[in-house]
Amino acid sequence: MDDIRHRIPQAKAGGFIQRLRLHIREAGLSYRTEQTYIHWVKRFIHFHNLRHPEEMGLAEIEAYLTHLGTERDCSVNTQRIALNALVYLYKRFLGRDTGALDFKPAQRARRLPVVYSPAEITAILGQLEGVYRLQVELMYGTGLRSAELLSLRVKDIDFGSNNIYVRAGKGNKDRTTMLPQALIPELRRQIRRVELLHAQDLVEGLGEVYLPDALARKYPAAARELGWQYLFPSAVTGIDPRSGTERRHHMHASTLVKHVRRAVRSAGIRKPARTHAFRHSFATHLLESGYDLRTIQELLGHADVGTTEIYTHVVNRGGKGVLSPADRLRATTTGTGSC
Structure with missing residues (x-):
């Protein structure tokens, strides 16, 4: 280039x-x-x-x-x-109207998402510990994308309303999702760890986190407040490529991916090891539990319910609960079923 x-x-x-x-x-x-x-x-x-x-x-x-x-x-x-x-x-x-562009669109590939069963989720979690286990539990328990998870700030966890606030998610949209009650104790411990790390950064003359330019100008002191610190901070500080300021950013996505791959492999699961699969599993298991598509759509932040409908294709695999002719034949020949 x-x-x-x-x-x-x-x-x-x-x-x-x-x-x-x-x-x-x-x-x-x-x-x-x-x-x-x-x-x-x-x-x-x-x-x-x-x-x-x-x-x-x-x-x-x-x-x-x-x-x-x-x-x-x-x-x-x-x-x-x-x-x-x-x-x-x-x-x-450039201030030039693009109008209605006329181009040949790419072919949309309709692929089923990778979904882990509840037993597989349990096995994967059994291979994780500490902050990485908490991150996977949050993705599975809330439907967060990995980028949304890593972008969470301390203030986005609202224990009072039992909500997690997703700021500027995909499509630059805000939304809320539920706060899993089982994760509250560990989330409080994680926030305490962030608080201690932030206090240490302040002592060392650091502690100023990245804020979007508009917020940084409007609230110049906010960047050093605990509430704006990342919930999952990086273990090391680094130079902000935009400002040249030394800061502590959130954990890099590759770190989470590495631990997820290792956990899936160690759990003996042959499905692809993908962080996004926990979001797919969240939606699929809610659908299997009887929640309607509109509710799941809102929790996932999908603009179109048609996007959410993909999960109906992986619920109750094998014809969505329809008895296979092979199973009916086996039941008839063994005398355990009826027509």
């Missing part, structure tokens, strides 16, 4: 990307979103032989998105992320 600086005049290219980066930050978007948007804008530029975005328009956007959906066989989600990045670039940054 660094070729952009060589083919487009360096001052023009570097200045453009840097201005876009600053615009994203001023809009209050997350660092992950900033990285993602910059990545796709650079790929868009490369696809069009390093032409400057200001010299391109709707035709080039449509050609690139069609390329992703047909020649690159990208998933629907990948194509949508690229679309979001380019719409931001042209509509919000």
Whole structure:
């Protein structure tokens, strides 16, 4: 991607990307979103032989998105992320209306989610301890995505209302989910650990956590308050790539993934080891318990109930409770069943 600086005049290219980066930050978007948007804008530029975005328009956007959906066989989600990045670039940054884009959408693959049975959940938890066990119990007990889990702040755990507040989840939406009563004692202990770690950071001249720009400007002292500290902080501090400030961020996602994979493997489970499977298991087991789709949709934060309906395909596997003809035949021949 660094070729952009060589083919487009360096001052023009570097200045453009840097201005876009600053615009994203001023809009209050997350660092992950900033990285993602910059990545796709650079790929868009490369696809069009390093032409400057200001010299391109709707035709080039449509050609690139069609390329992703047909020649690159990208998933629907990948194509949508690229679309979001380019719409931001042209509509919000360059102030040009993208209108109704006409491109060939990627084929939506309808795959059933990985779901662990209650017995498998118990076996996995038996291979975990400490903060990692608590994290998995929270994902399974609340339906949180791993990114939402790791982004939780101390103040997001509301013991009074028995709610967990999910801030700026997928789609930049807020929502609440239930607070599992069985996890309250361990959550209180975790908050106490965060409090002690934060006190130590303050003594060392640190203790200022990342806040979105708008909040940081409005509440400059909030970044050092306990309530804003991450519920699952990193074991080490690091340099914030945006500000250059040394801070303690939340635990890296790869750390959680590593412990989940190890636990699933040690439990002897042959299904894929995925943190997202605990969210799928949460929804599936609620559905099996008789909760309606609308309730589950709200807890998961799905914009469309159609997304939630995928879980109806994994409930009571083998025809959703329908007796297999093979089972009926076996019962008849052994004299244990009736027609």
